[in-house]
Amino acid sequence: MMEDNNSHGFHAGQSGLVVRVPEAEPAVRAWRERLDPSARAGVPAHVTVLFPFLDADRIDQDVHDTLGEVFGRHPSFEVRFERCGRFPGLLYLVPDPDTPFRDLTEAVVERWPDTPPYGGKYGDAVPHLTVAQDLDEAAVERAEADLLSRLPVGTRVSAVDLVVHDGTRWRLRASFALR
Template structure:
């Protein structure tokens, strides 16, 4: 198997073109040819299991079936202390609830490898650098903001150089 990692994620189609361009700028080997793959996403849990078993997949299916679809809005460009420029969904509680349910089921898979004690749901846009600021990113995206997002599915994405693809997908409230 190719070195990489899995992520349980929610696609954010409104920002796909922008995120694909930023991905190509930084490392084009992470551009996917899978039409179901979304570079623009909000991570629910990652990294997750590299090779989940059928019982693992069934557990995720039960969690997603128990969660109702929801709406959220992405409106304001923000920056984490480490310089990561992002959009935070409002409300973010449904994302936090999905993450909590998955962590309860898979405690050996803490969000972001346990680096952040209270992970904040977000859509990564870029990282602060020369010429890249929250203001410049906000200006690039002003025609898309605010963006409303209807969340009704979670994808199991595989991220690896030259091998980004969707492995599974689950509908919220209805199973697979």
């Protein structure tokens, strides 16, 4: 999720909006701790709603209130992770359904159009739970086989979290309830 392409660096003040998936931790924790820079920087298993979001110095009470209103218009929902997917160099769990995540992302971008997903680098922001990055094909095969033996995982999504990097780790700044 939350890396830039310069050696997976993070910088103080970066923020993102994520849905934590604690139910996935037993299946993905070992892989993420070794192979996902965001895990090593304090981000739990999650599906990104929007990264990057606003710089922390732009997030005031009005932004908090507006995020609460935006997310409060969306119903909570059930999601399952039953299979893996791949992007070049990245292994992830596929959320089903993914439409509610897409709806959340679209709602935030509609309100803050200067915050396209992943800075506009990719055309379609595909909802996913990153497990591993920068793997060779053999490692991807091993990780995927292990993950498939641990799936499915299901959860109820009832909130979106605002996380901010403090220069060392990602920290929870606020949580916004879905209706």
